[in-house]
Amino acid sequence: MCYFSPNFILLLLLIQAFLANCCIEHERDALLEFKAGVNDESGRLASWGGEKCCNWAGIRCNNRTSRVVKLNLRNTNMEPIYYEGNIPSKLTQLNNLQVLDLANNYLSGQLPRGLDNFTWMSDQLSSLFGYYSDESLIAMTKGLKLEYDSTGLLLWKSMDLSNNNLIGEIPREIVVLAGLLNLNLSNNHLIGNIPLEIGNMTSLESLDFHMNNLSGTIPQSISALYSLEKLNFSYNNLSGSIPTGYQLQALDDPSIYSGNPYLCGPPLETSCGSSGRFSHNNGNNDSNSKNIGxxxxxxxxxxxxxxxxxxxxxxxxxxxxxxxxxxxxxxxxxxxxxxxxxxxxxxx
CATH class of the missing domain: 1.20.5 (Single alpha-helices involved in coiled-coils or other helix-helix interfaces)
Incomplete structure (x- = not known):
């Protein structure tokens, strides 16, 4: 049996403590590029300098690998702190990122390409091989403000870019992020269709796209999201019949789809025609026939x-x-x- 001296163990702890404050060079460069592209009138990002990016405001790293695992610059509305600018594609080089929260700011431009580079968001098990420091996280998900302790952070994976001025289409590669539990892109100016393969994001518990300009039909693949507990597609330009099956049967609140005048089918009162398209009978054929008679x-x-x-x-x-x-x-x-x-x- 091998025994290690107390001095050796102490040395390992010191090395780990030192590495915990450092970060990977290309990840630090990606963060600095983000800083250079935003207007930070509050000066909160003044701490973003030097080699130890794990100590920067809003940044947390894995204690073992020194990889950035959390970027949280959410404006909590408790003080007038916000960031105005674009999200650079280089930010997707933070491969081990588990939490990306930039909500309630004035970020503009398109969603960055290369979201599939967030490999830890893609893997449903990867977070089990790392851990955070002893801290908690306040997260907005399922319409609630939830607090996760250090143990909960092991499994928590979230992307929240809500309440910004983002434009363009939702990148198709976002469906690769099968490990995400929360995806919130609400209150932006996004256009185009909901990705057809969104059903591949099988870990999702909360999905919120409301208050955008999304169009087209809701993909049938969404019925494969067995863990989904909160869904909001309201106030877009979606059309056609609402998918049914599996978990969607439990999400029967009509407000989920309100503000989309050309959507039809349960849980809305608007019925669909034989082709699955919007019908003006509002689900009341007998009544309308009687009125015509x-x-x-x-x-x-x-x-x-x-x-x-x-x-x-x-x-x-x-x-x-x-x-x-x-x-x-x-x-x-x-x-x-x-x-x-x-x-x-x-x-x-």
């Missing part, structure tokens, strides 16, 4: 009333106007005589 009845009633009224007008005029009566019957006799003569001519 009532309209036809009124139409026929007015026609009959007009005929009777016209007949009575002529009748009473002839009844009380003697000269008109004589003229009318004389005209009828003349027409009758002429018809009679025309009928007899061939026989003569």
């Amino acid at each position: 009532d309209s036809d009845k009124w139409l026929y009633l007015f026609i009959e009333f007009g005929f009777v009224a016209g007949f009575l007008v002529v009748f009473f005029i002839i009844l009380f106007k003697v000269k008109w009566r004589y003229t009318y019957f004389q005209m009828v006799d003349t027409v009758f005589d002429r018809l009679y003569v025309l009928m007899l001519k061939p026989k003569l």
Whole structure:
């Protein structure tokens, strides 16, 4: 059996403590590029300098590998701190990132390409091989503010870019991030379709795309998100029938899809036609058919009333106007005589 001296163990602890404050060079460069591209009037990013990026504001690293695992610059609205600028693609070089929270700022431009480089967000098990320092995290997910302790942080993977000014389409490679538990891109200006393969993000518990300009149909693959507990697609330009099946059956709150006038199917009252497209009957075919039938009845009633009224007008005029009566019957006799003569001519 091997024994290690107390001095050797102390040396290992000192080395680990030293490495915990350092960070990987290319990850530090990526963070500095992000800093250079944003307007930081609050000066909170003043600590972003030097070699030890693990001590920078909003940054946390893995204690064993010194890789950046959390970037949290959320504006909590408790003080006027916000960041204005773009999210550089180089930020995706933070391969071990588990938490990316830039919510409630004034970030603009498109979502960075290369999101599939977030390999720890892609892997559902990778976080089990590292650990954080003894701290907690306040996270907004499922519409609630939740606090995760150091143990919970081992498994927590989240991307929250909500309440910014981001534009463009949602990158297709985002569906590779199968380890994410929370994805929030709400309250931006995103356009285009929801990625067809979004059902590949099987770990998602909370998905929020509300208040954007997304269009097209909701992919059927979303029914494969068995862990989904919170969903919000409201106030977009989505259309077509709402997918059904599995976990979606439990998400039956109509407000999930409100503000999309061309969506149809349960849990909305708007029904879909045979082609699965929006139907204006609002799920009330029998009522509308009855209304149409009532309209036809009124139409026929007015026609009959007009005929009777016209007949009575002529009748009473002839009844009380003697000269008109004589003229009318004389005209009828003349027409009758002429018809009679025309009928007899061939026989003569």
